[in-house]
Amino acid sequence: MSEQKQEVENENSQDCENLQEENVCNEENEQDKLQKEFDELKDRYMRANAEFENIKKRMEKEKITAMLYANEGFAKDLLDVLDALEAALNVEAKDEISLKIKEGVQNTLDLFVKKLEKNGIKTIEELKDFDPNLHEAMFHVDSADHESGGIVQVLQKGYKINDRVIRPTKVSVAK
Structure with a gap:
């Protein structure tokens, strides 16, 4: 019995190690996914912010032109x-x-x-x-x-x- 018990414990131990490795891999995959999503969102934010600044500058120029030539x-x-x-x-x-x-x-x-x-x-x-x-x-x-x-x-x-x-x-x- 003890051999069987030892085998079961070994199997359980291996299963635990496998589960731990799988969890670590899943965590790493999840972390990679989250990092990619973060980078994508950051890029979108930077582009939107740059576009907003360009629109703001263009509107300022148009305002000045409108004031100069209003009459x-x-x-x-x-x-x-x-x-x-x-x-x-x-x-x-x-x-x-x-x-x-x-x-x-x-x-x-x-x-x-x-x-x-x-x-x-x-x-x-x-x-x-x-x-x-x-x-x-x-x-x-x-x-x-x-x-x-x-x-x-x-x-x-x-x-x-x-x-x-x-x-x-x-x-x-x-x-």
Whole structure:
């Protein structure tokens, strides 16, 4: 009996060792699984956080741009008024009353231009050469005084709000 008892104990002992090894293996497998899951979740978190930061930066840029150019439509509408005031100055004054009116129009125009400049709206500087980013060619003319591609005449002033063209300068260009 004792041999059988010894065999049973040996078997039980081996079974225990096998169970312990199996448990250790299971624990290691479980730990590996958990580590992989942790690494995957950490990676997803890092990507989501980076995406959030990119969206945040993009929104900040869009906000700044929106603030800079918020008055663009309104400014475009005011350019017609500016053109009318400039046209009124080109009328020849014949008597003292019309000279006073012209002076008042000039003062109004000066004030109007200062207010536009205060809000970032400026006249596009006149250049000698045609620049398609700033000018709109209305027609081409033959000119001995100008090089080909040079601006012969400014037909209508152009304006920018900050660095964005809101109305290109309308010009005639030498052939």
